[in-house]
Amino acid sequence: MTADDSFGRLDDDDFPAYTxxxxxxxxxxTQSFLRAIGEARLITPLRSPGGHRRxxxxxxxxxxxxxxxxxxxxxxxxxxxxxVLEDQLQEAQRVNARHQRAAVATARxxxxx
Numbered sequence: 001m002t003a004d005d006s007f008g009r010l011d012d013d014d015f016p017a018y019t020x021x022x023x024x025x026x027x028x029x030t031q032s033f034l035r036a037i038g039e040a041r042l043i044t045p046l047r048s049p050g051g052h053r054r055x056x057x058x059x060x061x062x063x064x065x066x067x068x069x070x071x072x073x074x075x076x077x078x079x080x081x082x083x084v085l086e087d088q089l090q091e092a093q094r095v096n097a098r099h100q101r102a103a104v105a106t107a108r109x110x111x112x113x
Contacts, residue, residue, distance in 0.1 A: 016046040016054030023055040029067050037066050042080040062087070 024031045034053070037043055043062055045053040055063070062083055069079035 012056075013058040014056045016056050016059075018055045018057075018060065020045070020053045020055070023060055023063070026060060027064055027067055029063075033067065033070075034063060036076055037063055037080055040077055040080040042066055042083060 018026065020031050020034055024034055027033075034045075034055070038045060038053075043055070043059040045055050045059065048054055065083050065086070066076070066079045069082055070076055074082070
């Protein structure tokens with residue numbers, strides 16, 4: 001891997017750039033919280049060749065949302081389920097918007113013909 005390849009990954013939300021300690025510090029939480037949401041299968045950190053957990057920016061955003069819910073008193077298992085459902089809803093809304101745009105484009109091209 002060249003330096004140019006490495007710099008290209010700086011903008012990659014899925015690149016596992018953060019160690020567990022750094023991720024916990026950035027989120028203001030504990031490493032045990034990160035392990036708990038991993039056990040709940042909210043996020044699955046990648047492992048370094050040495051077996052250490054590595055987190056991506058996307059995973060940190062997901063973990064931050066779970067932490068918000070837990071801080072408000074939601075049990076961790078419920079918080080993880082809520083975050084998964086929110087993520088699924090956002091994806092469904094993106095797919096729906098894409099289909100709506102395609103339908104509008106099709107209707108316009110038929111009307112122009």
